[in-house]
Amino acid sequence: MTPIPKKKAEPEPITKEELTPEEIAELEKTEKEIAIEKEKFMCIVHRGKIVGNIYVCPNCQAIYCQNCAKSLKQKGESCWSCGNEIEIDVSESDAKNNDAM
Ligand SMILES: [Zn+2]
Ligand SMILES: [Zn+2]
Numbered sequence: 001m002t003p004i005p006k007k008k009a010e011p012e013p014i015t016k017e018e019l020t021p022e023e024i025a026e027l028e029k030t031e032k033e034i035a036i037e038k039e040k041f042m043c044i045v046h047r048g049k050i051v052g053n054i055y056v057c058p059n060c061q062a063i064y065c066q067n068c069a070k071s072l073k074q075k076g077e078s079c080w081s082c083g084n085e086i087e088i089d090v091s092e093s094d095a096k097n098n099d100a101m
Contacts, residue, residue, distance in 0.1 A: 043068050044080055059084035 019027070021086065041050040045068035055069035056062070062081035064072070072078070073086040 041065075045069075045072065055086070055088050057081060057084055058087060 005090070041054050041063050042048065043050045043065040044062055045064055045089075050063065050065040053066040055064045055066050057079045060079060060082035062079055065085075069086050069088045070090045072080070073090050074086050077087055
């Protein structure tokens with residue numbers, strides 16, 4: 001009886017083309033960091049970036065920040081771009097000041 005050496009049935013781990021962490025990092029870099037910046041809305045009144053809520057003229061789509069839109073409304077001014085009435089609710093913030101009219 002010749003002893004037959006048992007071959008291991010386990011398959012050898014195949015060396016895949018594995019990426020090293022460095023390579024992976026490199027790939028991720030390649031996808032450019034497309035930082036989708038929020039569209040920068042510029043208020044046409046104070047000519048600056050709008051922080052917070054915006055008001056868009058329903059007639060001409062001119063963009064205001066809400067503060068400017070409200071102050072225009074309170075001054076009785078209209079849309080600077082098209083002259084459309086500013087359709088914004090100013091009652092809640094400034095109800096007190098309106099009795100002078
Ligand atoms: Zn307008
Ligand atoms: Zn503004």
